[in-house]
Amino acid sequence: MNFLDRNEFNFEPSQKVKDAIREFDPKDLCFYTRIYDQGKKSVISVRVSELYGVPEEQVLLAYGGEDILKNSIHYFLMKGENKKILIPEFSWWYYNRVASECDGVFEMYPLHEKEDTFAYDVDEIIEYTNRVHPRMLLLASPNNPTGNSLSSEEIGRIMESIPNDTMVLVDEAYASFITSDVDYIAPLVNKYANLIISRTLSKFYGLPGLRCGFGFIGKGHDQFLSYVNKYLGYNRFSEAVALAALDSDEHYRKVAEQMDWGRQLYKKELGGLEGFKVYKSVANFILIKYPIAIKEPLQKALAAQDYKIKFMGDPGLESCLRITLGRPEQTQVVCDTIKQVFLNSQP
Numbered sequence: 495m496n497f498l499d500r501n502e503f504n505f506e507p508s509q510k511v512k513d514a515i516r517e518f519d520p521k522d523l524c525f526y527t528r529i530y531d532q533g534k535k536s537v538i539s540v541r542v543s544e545l546y547g548v549p550e551e552q553v554l555l556a557y558g559g560e561d562i563l564k565n566s567i568h569y570f571l572m573k574g575e576n577k578k579i580l581i582p583e584f585s586w587w588y589y590n591r592v593a594s595e596c597d598g599v600f601e602m603y604p605l606h607e608k609e610d611t612f613a614y615d616v617d618e619i620i621e622y623t624n625r626v627h628p629r630m631l632l633l634a635s636p637n638n639p640t641g642n643s644l645s646s647e648e649i650g651r652i653m654e655s656i657p658n659d660t661m662v663l664v665d666e667a668y669a670s671f672i673t674s675d676v677d678y679i680a681p682l683v684n685k686y687a688n689l690i691i692s693r694t695l696s697k698f699y700g701l702p703g704l705r706c707g708f709g710f711i712g713k714g715h716d717q718f719l720s721y722v723n724k725y726l727g728y729n730r731f732s733e734a735v736a737l738a739a740l741d742s743d744e745h746y747r748k749v750a751e752q753m754d755w756g757r758q759l760y761k762k763e764l765g766g767l768e769g770f771k772v773y774k775s776v777a778n779f780i781l782i783k784y785p786i787a788i789k790e791p792l793q794k795a796l797a798a799q800d801y802k803i804k805f806m807g808d809p810g811l812e813s814c815l816r817i818t819l820g821r822p823e824q825t826q827v828v829c830d831t832i833k834q835v836f837l838n839s840q841p
């Protein structure tokens with residue numbers, strides 16, 4: 495089966511990742527980490543701290559970006575009276591689920607459809623946040639499923655203009671596919687105590703099965719850190735693999751280039767067809783509006799070739815497909831199939 499429905503990784507892990515797995519000494523699992531003796535959480539938080547220039551104590555480690563999301567929403571919404579959380583309108587369905595788990599009261603702020611993209615309206619987000627005064631504001635950059643992002647200036651402008659007791663979580667799970675710039679993170683978390691930026695090894699580094707996420711938080715959250723940090727350390731096998739992945743940017747950058755080839759192909763082949771719209775994407779997936787009349791034949795044609803893509807069901811996006819950018823030959827099959835099913839549907 496070709497899984498292009500959950501934004502996973504259809505390429506090879508880097509050689510360094512494969513070597514790290516092969517060379518891992520099982521005896522390392524017989525002991526907890528000793529890095530605590532040096533006042534650090536993990537070899538990963540130390541490495542991430544070096545790579546991103548953020549002090550190690552402000553680095554968060556977790557069981558995927560999911561875990562950072564869950565820990566922070568649960569913690570901040572369960573403490574105190576204010577249980578309001580603002581979430582982008584078209585976004586990962588799981589945000590609402592996690593907020594509901596802790597009786598969060600969520601509201602959605604809009605995303606606006608433009609010529610070839612969905613876009614945040616930064617002024618509107620600022621106005622909305624000041625009016626509602628939520629305990630948390632969630633921003634996703636790039637956003638899933640729309641694929642649009644916020645610039646570091648826009649994140650800074652939002653942080654500057656909203657109440658400082660609103661915790662802001664920027665979910666950057668899909669960052670890195672277009673740019674390797676991370677220099678904006680340290681100044682932001684240095685300046686704003688109420689900011690969390692969350693990242694993961696599941697997307698750019700292609701290891702969703704490893705369950706390894708990391709993030710950064712502003713200063714002065716000792717209680718939250720004591721809540722999320724693991725006293726007995728982290729999974730030592732995952733740590734070894736994650737270190738190798740973080741050291742393999744060159745490999746994953748080449749993969750990202752192949753994904754870009756896929757973006758261009760969808761745009762070229764489908765962008766001009768009646769009833770289609772190929773949205774701009776800076777993530778490892780692409781959102782495409784299609785004539786919903788071909789939904790059933792398209793589902794059948796893809797299933798017959800063992801392909802899965804995501805047929806969106808969210809209100810407002812029912813006529814959209816979200817397709818993970820896979821290997822070039824996979825992209826070619828999906829693109830040809832969509833085109834063929836559409837042409838067959840024409841009178």
Ligand SMILES: Cc1ncc(COP(=O)(O)O)c(C=O)c1O
Nearest residue numbers: 558559560586638667694696707
């Ligand atoms: C927007 C978004 N954030 C975070 C995640 C979490 O990924 P993980 O827990 O694998 O790091 C996902 C997974 O698909 C996602 O779509």
